[in-house]
Amino acid sequence: MDFMTGLRVSSSGMTAQRRRMNAISSNIANINTTRTPEGGPYRRKQVQLEAMPDAKSFADMMLSNPEKKVSRVQVTDVLSDRAAPLLKYEPDHPEADENGYVAYPNINLMVEMADMIQANRTYDANVSALNATKDMALKALEIGR
Amino acid sequence: MDGLKISTAKDLLETGKTFSEISKRRITPENDSVQGKSFGDTLTEAVSKVNEMQKDADIKMQKLATGENTNVSEVMIAAEKADIALKLMMSVRSKMIDAYQEIMKMQV
Amino acid sequence: MGTFFDKTMKALNASIQMRQMRQNIINSNIANAETPNYRAKKLDFESALSSALHREDLGKMHVGHEAHFSMGQGAIGRLQADVYDNPEINYSNDGNTVDLEKEMANQLQNSILYDAATRLINKKLASLKYAATDGGR
Numbered sequence: 262m263d264f265m266t267g268l269r270v271s272s273s274g275m276t277a278q279r280r281r282m283n284a285i286s287s288n289i290a291n292i293n294t295t296r297t298p299e300g301g302p303y304r305r306k307q308v309q310l311e312a313m314p315d316a317k318s319f320a321d322m323m324l325s326n327p328e329k330k331v332s333r334v335q336v337t338d339v340l341s342d343r344a345a346p347l348l349k350y351e352p353d354h355p356e357a358d359e360n361g362y363v364a365y366p367n368i369n370l371m372v373e374m375a376d377m378i379q380a381n382r383t384y385d386a387n388v389s390a391l392n393a394t395k396d397m398a399l400k401a402l403e404i405g406r
Numbered sequence: 407m408d409g410l411k412i413s414t415a416k417d418l419l420e421t422g423k424t425f426s427e428i429s430k431r432r433i434t435p436e437n438d439s440v441q442g443k444s445f446g447d448t449l450t451e452a453v454s455k456v457n458e459m460q461k462d463a464d465i466k467m468q469k470l471a472t473g474e475n476t477n478v479s480e481v482m483i484a485a486e487k488a489d490i491a492l493k494l495m496m497s498v499r500s501k502m503i504d505a506y507q508e509i510m511k512m513q514v
Numbered sequence: 515m516g517t518f519f520d521k522t523m524k525a526l527n528a529s530i531q532m533r534q535m536r537q538n539i540i541n542s543n544i545a546n547a548e549t550p551n552y553r554a555k556k557l558d559f560e561s562a563l564s565s566a567l568h569r570e571d572l573g574k575m576h577v578g579h580e581a582h583f584s585m586g587q588g589a590i591g592r593l594q595a596d597v598y599d600n601p602e603i604n605y606s607n608d609g610n611t612v613d614l615e616k617e618m619a620n621q622l623q624n625s626i627l628y629d630a631a632t633r634l635i636n637k638k639l640a641s642l643k644y645a646a647t648d649g650g651r
Contacts, residue, residue, distance in 0.1 A: 267538045274545025281548070310549040315542070330597040331542045334549055383547050386614055390544045393625050394537055400632045401530070405639055464522040467634050470627065471522075471529035472564040478630045485637050492641060496649040 264401075266331060267394035270315055273333040274387035280336045281308045281380045285373055292368045295356045303366040305342035311335050342367065412506075452498075456491045463488040523638055524590045525567055526631045532559040533628040535595055540621045543612050551609035554617070556600040559593065566590045 284306040294303035312332040344367045352361030443451075463484040469475035519527070536557040546552040569589040604613040 264534070267534075267541045270538065270541040270545050274541075274547075277545070277548070310546070312546045312549045312552045330555055331538045332546060332552075333542070334545045379548070383544075383614070386544050386547065386618060389618065390537075390541045390621060393621050394541060396625065397534060397537060397628055400629055404632055404636055464520075467522045467638075468525045468567055470634070471525040471631060472567065473529075473560040473627065474564065476623075476627065478626065481630065481634070485634055489637060489641055493644070493649075496644070500649060 264394055264398040266315055267397075268391060270331060270333050271387050271391035271394060273315075273335065275384055275391070277308070277310055277334045277336050278380045278384040278387065280339075281310075282377065282384075284308050284339060285377050285380060288366075288368050289370065289373050289377075292366060292370065294366060295363060302346045302364045303368075304346075305344070305366060305368050307340045307342065308336050309338040309340055311337045452495065456488075456495050459484070459488040459491050521567065521590075523635060525563065526635045526638070528559075528563055528566075528590050528593050529631045530628060530635070532557070532563070532593075532595055533624050533631070535559075536624050537621065537628075539597060540617055540624065543617050544614065544621075547610070547612045547614050547617075549610060552612065554600040554604070554612040555597055558596045558598075562593055562596065563590070566593050 288305050291303040297303050311334070313335045315331050315333045346364040347367050348362040349365055350361055351357055351363045354363045356363050358364075463481075466475065466481045466484045470478065470481045475481070536559075539555050539557045543554045566589040600611065602613075602616075604611050604616075
């Protein structure tokens with residue numbers, strides 16, 4: 262049993278939350294962006310999290326011991342929201358279409374703030390788990406001293 | 407010293423038993439000037455008390471390891487008590503050995 | 515090495531190993547606290563260790579399986595932790611069953627008992643050393 266597993270898992274959690282924060286920051290910054298290189302208004306970004314077994318090699322995957330149940334978290338994709346953009350009636354806007362509607366991103370600031378607080382909280386929890394693992398490792402070094 | 411002869415000293419240190427039970431029978435209360443418990447008995451009792459404390463600490467530690475007893479302070483205190491008792495017994499033993507060696511050095 | 519490990523030291527050693535594994539499972543749960551459809555896991559070893567301690571005095575001749583950690587011979591050496599999905603479901607929209615506060619509380623208790631086991635093993639080893647070096651004479 263090594264401590265590297267615990268440290269790897271916790272650091273994967275921290276990375277995932279950090280990338281989630283990046284997506285949230287991007288969403289908040291682009292809350293009014295009407296034009297993107299892909300065309301159309303900015304679409305809300307969301308990270309897709311997936312739990313992966315933390316195995317160092319194929320042989321490890323085959324072992325039927327509790328190590329196999331320990332999973333890292335991985336950001337597998339950054340998804341763009343498929344919801345329809347908000348249409349606002351602004352006929353004088355340079356981006357207005359033929360009916361006078363401008364397409365704005367469908368991003369709710371309150372939702373983004375709530376997500377941000379959640380990401381923060383989970384990041385803190387992961388840091389605390391990492392510290393607990395580190396303390397255990399250091400304590401083990403003290404055996405027999 | 408009841409039952410504590412030079413030949414029985416080694417046995418005393420190893421097993422905590424002396425021949426005081428045997429020798430006490432020969433000493434009747436009239437000519438026994440030492441009152442109270444014999445030294446051998448005190449030693450035996452002390453050794454078994456230390457053993458009891460160790461066993462008690464052991465059981466408490468096992469209960470802590472399985473999570474049955476989460477009273478950490480109780481276990482720590484019991485472990486420390488057993489430790490101190492052992493150290494005390496060791497130092498009494500050292501003193502006894504030193505005393506024995508002193509006696510051996512005496513010119514007859 | 516096995517002859518120096520009495521039953522208590524084996525129990526403490528097993529406790530230390532198992533709690534390390536439990537910490538890994540807790541880490542995994544916390545890291546996946548936001549992952550959709552992730553089921554929180556739980557590691558149990560207490561009852562297995564307790565019954566192994568009772569059986570330890572019997573059956574000293576068996577050899578442990580290689581996949582287990584070498585905790586010595588006997589019933590404690592064959593101890594295996596039980597990892598399973600936590601049946602206490604914490605309902606949420608995305609199928610995730612991790613209760614973050616519970617995981618933090620578990621982690622705290624695990625840490626404390628791990629520390630206690632480490633210290634006790636230290637104490638026992640120190641007392642063995644003391645007896646072996648004749649009290650420093």
